[in-house]
Amino acid sequence: xxxxxxxxxxxxxxxxxxxxxxxxxxxxxxxxxxxxxxxxxxxxxxxxxxxxxxxxxxxxxxxxxxxxxxxxxxxxxxxxxxxxxxxxxxxxxxxxxxxxxxxxxxxxxxxxxxxxxxxxxxxxxxxxxxxxxxxxxxxxxxxxxxxxxxxxxxx
Numbered sequence: 662x663x664x665x666x667x668x669x670x671x672x673x674x675x676x677x678x679x680x681x682x683x684x685x686x687x688x689x690x691x692x693x694x695x696x697x698x699x700x701x702x703x704x705x706x707x708x709x710x711x712x713x714x715x716x717x718x719x720x721x722x723x724x725x726x727x728x729x730x731x732x733x734x735x736x737x738x739x740x741x742x743x744x745x746x747x748x749x750x751x752x753x754x755x756x757x758x759x760x761x762x763x764x765x766x767x768x769x770x771x772x773x774x775x776x777x778x779x780x781x782x783x784x785x786x787x788x789x790x791x792x793x794x795x796x797x798x799x800x801x802x803x804x805x806x807x808x809x810x811x812x813x814x815x816x
Contacts, residue, residue: 689775730776737769752786
């Protein structure tokens with residue numbers, strides 16, 4: 662019964678809970694490696710930050726409309742005060758309104774976290790990925806005042 666009660670929490674790979682859960686981190690790492698090893702077109706781009714966050718990369722599979730963020734050296738956040746939010750810039754959309762890739766947290770004591778990404782609306786042609794720091798509820802449209810990481814898709 663204890664396993665049955667905890668199993669849903671172990672299987673949690675949503676972006677908000679994935680960074681805090683060791684099993685979810687292991688699963689995200691495994692799925693990311695499978696995605697990178699797949700035979701179809703998968704994008705892989707490094708973060709180009711201004712030293713505010715640090716480094717890592719973005720892996721994106723446009724056919725599956727999902728991907729992973731690898732964040733190294735990001736500052737842990739207090740979800741009651743601020744949250745990280747991913748934005749996906751799509752060549753088929755106005756740059757003022759990038760696709761919301763979801764909010765997530767970086768727990769204390771983690772040098773590296775993997776965040777699964779599955780946006781709620783389709784991304785036709787991604788051209789860039791950005792991580793911002795927003796308020797506890799995130800943003801519908803970011804002011805982009807605190808961009809902590811940016812990855813440009815090289816075509």
